[in-house]
Amino acid sequence: MVVLNTFIAGSACILFGAIASLTLLSKARNYSYLFSSVGSLLFLAAGGYLLYAPAFAGAAIPVTSNFSFGFSFDALAGFFVVLISIVSLFLSFYSVGLTRGIRHGGYLSFFYHLLLLSMYGVVLSSNIVTFLVCWETMAVASYFLIVFDRNAEAAKAGLFTVVMTHIGTVFIIALFLVLARFTGSMEFSAMRSAAASIPSGARNLIFIFALIGFGTKAGIIPLHTWIPRAYPVAPSNVTPLMSGVMIKTAVYGFLRICLDVLGPGPEWWGILVIAVGAASAVLGILYAVMESDLKVFLAYSSVENVGIILMGIGASMTFRNSAMHPLASFALAAALFHALNHALFKSLLFQGAGSVVHAAGTRNMEQLGGLLKNMPWTGALFLAGTLAITALPPLNGFVSEWLTYQALLLGFKSSSVVVKIVSPLGGAALALTGAIVAAGFVKTFATTFLGMPRSEHAIDARESSPWMIASMSLLAFLCLIFGVFPGIPLMLVSPAVFSITGSSLDLDLHGSMVTPQATASLSTTALALSLVLIALAAILFVRLAGGRRRTVIADSWDCGIPALNSHMQYTAAAFTKPLRIIYKRIYLPNRELKVSYIVKPFFVRSITYGGEITPFFERYVYEPVMRGMHTAATKIKLLQSGSLQLYLGYILITLIALLIFGT
Amino acid sequence: MEYLQLFIIILFSPLVNGVIKKVKANMQGRTGPGVLQPYYDLLRLLRKDMVISRVTSWIFSVTPYVVFASVTAAALFVPVLTTRTAFGVKGDVIALIYVFALGRFFLALAGLDAGTAFGGEGSSREMTVAILVEPMMMLALFTAAITAGSTNIASISGAHRALSSPSHLLALSALVIAIIAETGRVPVDNPDTHLELTMIHEGMILEYSGRYLALMEWAHYIKQMILFTVVVDIFVPVGIAQTAGFSGMTVPAVSYAVKMTVLAVLMAAVESTRAKVRFFQLPSILGGAFVLAFLALVTHIMMGK
Numbered sequence: 001m002v003v004l005n006t007f008i009a010g011s012a013c014i015l016f017g018a019i020a021s022l023t024l025l026s027k028a029r030n031y032s033y034l035f036s037s038v039g040s041l042l043f044l045a046a047g048g049y050l051l052y053a054p055a056f057a058g059a060a061i062p063v064t065s066n067f068s069f070g071f072s073f074d075a076l077a078g079f080f081v082v083l084i085s086i087v088s089l090f091l092s093f094y095s096v097g098l099t100r101g102i103r104h105g106g107y108l109s110f111f112y113h114l115l116l117l118s119m120y121g122v123v124l125s126s127n128i129v130t131f132l133v134c135w136e137t138m139a140v141a142s143y144f145l146i147v148f149d150r151n152a153e154a155a156k157a158g159l160f161t162v163v164m165t166h167i168g169t170v171f172i173i174a175l176f177l178v179l180a181r182f183t184g185s186m187e188f189s190a191m192r193s194a195a196a197s198i199p200s201g202a203r204n205l206i207f208i209f210a211l212i213g214f215g216t217k218a219g220i221i222p223l224h225t226w227i228p229r230a231y232p233v234a235p236s237n238v239t240p241l242m243s244g245v246m247i248k249t250a251v252y253g254f255l256r257i258c259l260d261v262l263g264p265g266p267e268w269w270g271i272l273v274i275a276v277g278a279a280s281a282v283l284g285i286l287y288a289v290m291e292s293d294l295k296v297f298l299a300y301s302s303v304e305n306v307g308i309i310l311m312g313i314g315a316s317m318t319f320r321n322s323a324m325h326p327l328a329s330f331a332l333a334a335a336l337f338h339a340l341n342h343a344l345f346k347s348l349l350f351q352g353a354g355s356v357v358h359a360a361g362t363r364n365m366e367q368l369g370g371l372l373k374n375m376p377w378t379g380a381l382f383l384a385g386t387l388a389i390t391a392l393p394p395l396n397g398f399v400s401e402w403l404t405y406q407a408l409l410l411g412f413k414s415s416s417v418v419v420k421i422v423s424p425l426g427g428a429a430l431a432l433t434g435a436i437v438a439a440g441f442v443k444t445f446a447t448t449f450l451g452m453p454r455s456e457h458a459i460d461a462r463e464s465s466p467w468m469i470a471s472m473s474l475l476a477f478l479c480l481i482f483g484v485f486p487g488i489p490l491m492l493v494s495p496a497v498f499s500i501t502g503s504s505l506d507l508d509l510h511g512s513m514v515t516p517q518a519t520a521s522l523s524t525t526a527l528a529l530s531l532v533l534i535a536l537a538a539i540l541f542v543r544l545a546g547g548r549r550r551t552v553i554a555d556s557w558d559c560g561i562p563a564l565n566s567h568m569q570y571t572a573a574a575f576t577k578p579l580r581i582i583y584k585r586i587y588l589p590n591r592e593l594k595v596s597y598i599v600k601p602f603f604v605r606s607i608t609y610g611g612e613i614t615p616f617f618e619r620y621v622y623e624p625v626m627r628g629m630h631t632a633a634t635k636i637k638l639l640q641s642g643s644l645q646l647y648l649g650y651i652l653i654t655l656i657a658l659l660i661f662g663t
Numbered sequence: 664m665e666y667l668q669l670f671i672i673i674l675f676s677p678l679v680n681g682v683i684k685k686v687k688a689n690m691q692g693r694t695g696p697g698v699l700q701p702y703y704d705l706l707r708l709l710r711k712d713m714v715i716s717r718v719t720s721w722i723f724s725v726t727p728y729v730v731f732a733s734v735t736a737a738a739l740f741v742p743v744l745t746t747r748t749a750f751g752v753k754g755d756v757i758a759l760i761y762v763f764a765l766g767r768f769f770l771a772l773a774g775l776d777a778g779t780a781f782g783g784e785g786s787s788r789e790m791t792v793a794i795l796v797e798p799m800m801m802l803a804l805f806t807a808a809i810t811a812g813s814t815n816i817a818s819i820s821g822a823h824r825a826l827s828s829p830s831h832l833l834a835l836s837a838l839v840i841a842i843i844a845e846t847g848r849v850p851v852d853n854p855d856t857h858l859e860l861t862m863i864h865e866g867m868i869l870e871y872s873g874r875y876l877a878l879m880e881w882a883h884y885i886k887q888m889i890l891f892t893v894v895v896d897i898f899v900p901v902g903i904a905q906t907a908g909f910s911g912m913t914v915p916a917v918s919y920a921v922k923m924t925v926l927a928v929l930m931a932a933v934e935s936t937r938a939k940v941r942f943f944q945l946p947s948i949l950g951g952a953f954v955l956a957f958l959a960l961v962t963h964i965m966m967g968k
Contacts, residue, residue, distance in 0.1 A: 439790035446775035570783020
């Protein structure tokens with residue numbers, strides 16, 4: 001089996017990279033990432049092959065008589081292997097540039113390789129034990145990467161992540177146990193064939209547990225709280241991997257269990273998934289837009305994008321429930337396409353943000369500004385990522401969001417009134433999300449890259465290394481290609497869709513994309529072409545009609561007061577002030593104004609102003625739970641006095657109790 | 664004819680704005696400039712030198728072209744005289760809104776590029792208004808799209824279900840409010856002011872001059888005319904031709920001219936009789952419009968038409 005050997009060779013490469021990172025001379029440790037780029041290339045080839053090859057079970061390594069460490073290969077896994085590989089391939093180039101000469105670079109590279117390999121393991125596992133082992137390796141590796149910087153913030157974020165991840169894992173283990181109990185097997189393939197015999201109560205339980213368990217990893221609201229803590233403190237070459245790819249393994253897990261193994265479910269499953277997706281999208285981006293920390297902003301935006309992916313999945317589930325299989329395929333294709341796109345543009349954006357942080361030494365955009373002049377490449381490529389994530393035509397984000405809109409609108413074909421109302425409302429939520437995303441990214445790009453530099457950090461920033469620019473350029477190029485020629489990514493998506501729904505993707509791609517039942521059509525190729533042609537025509541027209549004219553370079557309009565300085569610019573906080581006022585019921589903003597006077601009330605010495613929003617879920621959901629746990633722990637602590645006699649007494653009492661009640 | 668519709672919008676859009684200004688002036692007891700004044704303004708601006716701020720980056724220079732190209736490309740999807748458009752199958756209402764968003768995105772960036780507070784203020788307000796308008800506009804358009812079974816404007820228009828139900832009336836009223844907001848008119852924005860407390864669109868383009876300003880203004884006129892055209896295409900498609908070619912275009916041309924004039928007078932009337940509201944009262948107006956759009960949808964589903 002050539003393909004199996006390719007997978008083994010790819011894994012070997014990544015393992016070599018892990019070993020090399022610890023053994024190479026410390027000056028050359030950044031080149032250990034080249035092993036992972038070769039590994040990713042092999043995985044990319046094998047994953048691509050899987051999409052168009054019949055599924056097969058791979059080698060299994062027996063551990064006990066009951067189960068073995070096994071991997072299986074099908075189109076759904078192939079799609080996610082391709083998704084991981086594309087991101088990690090480019091990211092390994094970026095890492096070479098970023099980690100040159102940093103302290104403990106070997107440690108970083110080791111866990112990076114481990115994380116990468118465990119993610120491949122998750123999507124290729126054939127049984128629940130293998131899945132859980134890989135899943136936990138992924139959690140452990142990401143913990144060590146999050147705490148890499150060894151400061152208090154990182155340590156806290158690491159602990160928080162571990163706790164949240166394990167709450168999720170508990171639900172995943174529970175759902176696996178329920179599945180295994182009713183199907184009598186631990187292999188996904190056997191579970192799938194026996195799934196019909198599971199009673200409906202157990203099926204509902206499995207669905208809910210999957211939504212919570214995988215949702216924690218994916219970062220759906222209100223289980224998202226670890227994401228804005230963990231992503232910003234992780235090293236800049238790891239965040240793209242976590243945000244672009246690791247949360248997609250959670251999407252994979254959800255698809256594998258709820259859509260593949262369980263099959264069609266009742267109507268409320270799909271509606272719940274659409275609702276959860278819409279809430280995550282809207283609230284995620286609402287919280288994002290308030291952030292002035294470049295990486296926290298992007299982290300919240302990941303929450304939003306998972307929401308969009310879930311809306312597509314939810315739409316697919318409602319269609320499947322009413323046996324409209326072509327529409328189910330279409331909606332799922334929209335979701336998977338968006339997952340792929342998000343992997344591309346979010347890793348591009350996190351790489352761009354990483355470059356900025358690397359160059360300027362701060363994540364706070366209020367101290368940046370005007371970077372487009374010092375870092376022209378990074379700035380332009382970050383802009384490309386920004387346009388893609390804002391779903392502006394003709395880039396890739398637009399195509400997948402357009403497909404998601406169409407999938408939701410097709411909900412009108414459903415026979416259920418609830419679906420008919422929920423689906424267009426999901427579309428309106430998507431429109432709201434899109435508009436807030438645009439505001440958020442205008443704010444972020446403009447505060448960071450446009451205007452005047454706001455601090456020394458921004459003045460001294462210099463362009464990143466060619467390795468990093470190369471990686472970002474390739475990602476930006478893919479964002480453009482996937483948008484202008486959506487047929488290419490849809491070729492990757494459609495086999496995975498078929499393997500789940502059993503109905504091929506009904507999407508005509510000749511000339512323009514036509515949705516099922518011809519409800520809409522779109523050609524981004526024609527759109528891109530006409531945008532370029534019209535812009536050229538406009539340039540030509542302006543020249544002809546206006547003739548050659550002078551351009552005078554002068555100061556910005558300053559109302560006659562000379563010397564505008566960088567502090568007079570609009571800040572990120574000022575830009576989003578209207579939203580803080582309009583959505584005050586969600587943000588619950590606090591403001592603090594302190595004025596100190598020389599002579600009250602006429603001569604003011606200083607005014608300090610502070611404002612913050614209330615993190616609703618942290619304050620009103622997480623903190624009460626944590627307080628309760630603390631109180632309970634303090635009560636239980638009474639049992640543990642440290643006195644040996646008391647402990648012997650406990651043993652005695654237990655023994656007596658057992659003798660009385662046990663017999 | 665299929666290809667010429669685009670030029671109707673490009674060429675006549677300044678005229679529509681001229682008509683609005685003239686009617687507005689007359690309603691307010693002024694004579695006002697002639698209806699051709701926007702053309703003279705554009706020509707004058709094209710022939711002027713430009714002053715550009717030294718703070719700005721290349722974003723500032725590409726924005727006029729991006730904005731112009733995006734609104735003009737959006738015009739390709741929109742049927743004007745006939746539903747047989749060359750690009751009718753290349754894009755739909757959702758694409759239309761997102762192509763507009765492309766222009767708005769660059770416009771907002773350019774507003775912040777010069778590093779002045781005016782531009783930032785304009786950008787911030789523009790993006791905020793978009794957040795309030797877009798979901799409502801989308802929902803109103805969805806109602807029409809669901810009736811026609813398509814989101815392509817030519818198909819909706821060709822389905823000829825003009826104002827056949829109460830749900831359409833509700834959706835139409837929501838859409839008209841959306842258009843007032845999108846074109847920057849009173850009571851949402853004031854197109855005739857340069858007072859920092861009130862302006863939105865003018866704030867963003869404050870640093871522009873000469874040919875760049877001409878392109879920006881023209882793009883704004885084109886966007887306005889596209890939005891008017893979309894409304895009449897979807898809700899009053901009376902008179903629109905279903906065939907290609909030049910023969911039999913008299914009726915569509917006359918009816919289109921009448922419909923544009925009616926909308927222009929309506930806009931002038933709204934602007935003359937309303938005062939601009941405080942920025943933070945907009946959520947209640949636009950939120951009300953969202954409720955209208957939602958009711959349109961529910962009515963449609965409950966009544967089945």
